[in-house]
Amino acid sequence: MDALLNFSIVTLAALIHASFQLSVGCLILLFHHSFATAKTRARNREFVGSYISGAGLTIFLVLSATCYWLVESFGWEAPSLLLSIEAGLLFVLGIILVFFYYRGSKHTELYLPRGLAKFLTERIKKTSNNHEAFIFGVSSVLGELPFVIVVALVGASGIVALPEDLRPLTVLLYVLISILPLIIISVSLGNSHTVGSIQKWRVRNKTFLKIMAGLGALVLGAYLIVFKLVPLIGM
Amino acid sequence: MGRTIVHHNHKKRDLFKPERLLNSLVTCALANRWPEGKASDTMTHVVRDVEKWLEKRALVTSKDIRRVAAKSLERFDKDLAESYAMGDKII
Numbered sequence: 001m002d003a004l005l006n007f008s009i010v011t012l013a014a015l016i017h018a019s020f021q022l023s024v025g026c027l028i029l030l031f032h033h034s035f036a037t038a039k040t041r042a043r044n045r046e047f048v049g050s051y052i053s054g055a056g057l058t059i060f061l062v063l064s065a066t067c068y069w070l071v072e073s074f075g076w077e078a079p080s081l082l083l084s085i086e087a088g089l090l091f092v093l094g095i096i097l098v099f100f101y102y103r104g105s106k107h108t109e110l111y112l113p114r115g116l117a118k119f120l121t122e123r124i125k126k127t128s129n130n131h132e133a134f135i136f137g138v139s140s141v142l143g144e145l146p147f148v149i150v151v152a153l154v155g156a157s158g159i160v161a162l163p164e165d166l167r168p169l170t171v172l173l174y175v176l177i178s179i180l181p182l183i184i185i186s187v188s189l190g191n192s193h194t195v196g197s198i199q200k201w202r203v204r205n206k207t208f209l210k211i212m213a214g215l216g217a218l219v220l221g222a223y224l225i226v227f228k229l230v231p232l233i234g235m
Numbered sequence: 236m237g238r239t240i241v242h243h244n245h246k247k248r249d250l251f252k253p254e255r256l257l258n259s260l261v262t263c264a265l266a267n268r269w270p271e272g273k274a275s276d277t278m279t280h281v282v283r284d285v286e287k288w289l290e291k292r293a294l295v296t297s298k299d300i301r302r303v304a305a306k307s308l309e310r311f312d313k314d315l316a317e318s319y320a321m322g323d324k325i326i
Binding site for chain 1: 315
């Protein structure tokens with residue numbers, strides 16, 4: 001029962017991670033420019049593969065480092081103080097995702113520092129080989145680190161509470177779920193969809209996406225309180 | 236022609252360069268699966284429209300240029316025009 005509870009926490013944290021839009025937006029921009037610079041489809045696929053590997057590896061490293069930090073600092077069982085902090089951070093994240101994540105209503109511009117957005121856009125235009133695409137994937141995750149670290153912390157505390165043999169598999173599952181939107185978008189763009197049609201879909205469904213992500217964070221916060229914090233402090 | 240100043244943001248100013256606009260339009264068209272020849276032919280028309288619009292203007296912003304180019308592009312492909320108009324607002 002405990003394993004199932006922790007497993008569901010990790011899965012929900014990964015789903016919230018998957019709803020973050022910076023990596024998705026950067027992937028669309030990468031496609032936008034690589035269609036013009038990569039010339040062939042195979043080259044284009046290499047660019048995108050490198051980008052997704054960079055994003056996936058960074059998520060893996062952030063999650064593993066968080067797991068390590070948790071075990072070193074608090075041992076294998078999360079204390080009530082940590083659970084309270086996690087729940088509080090999730091509530092804040094939920095509110096930010098619903099009300100402050102996007103700028104304006106007619107596009108998908110995010111509330112990033114404009115300097116960072118400009119830096120990423122300029123980097124994409126200059127991406128001409130696989131190494132740069134890889135580094136760009138790393139940057140796209142690091143650009144949203146304040147959000148990523150909250151879900152990684154919750155996911156990590158679920159992972160360290162799991163039985164030993166399930167931990168590596170769950171880390172991989174978290175990474176796979178969090179990069180799933182990138183894989184789906186690349187497959188769509190590799191087949192019949194265009195950058196314009198994907199971007200239009202994102203604009204049309206922006207409200208739905210942000211409400212689902214925000215609600216997900218709020219539900220996960222409540223879930224942590226009800227199923228982990230309350231039994232721990234014995235209320 | 237070529238003397239119109241473009242404001243990119245509060246700090247940076249630049250002379251209008253038609254080849255830069257053409258490049259950005261062709262990139263957008265290729266991203267939307269236009270054939271290369273069709274893309275460069277059509278976008279040359281769009282750049283000409285923008286240049287015509289610029290004739291009586293000495294100072295414009297890069298957003299103005301994007302808006303006018305997107306409007307001209309509507310004649311050829313509405314979806315592409317929309318895609319180009321929101322091209323700088325993806326992240």
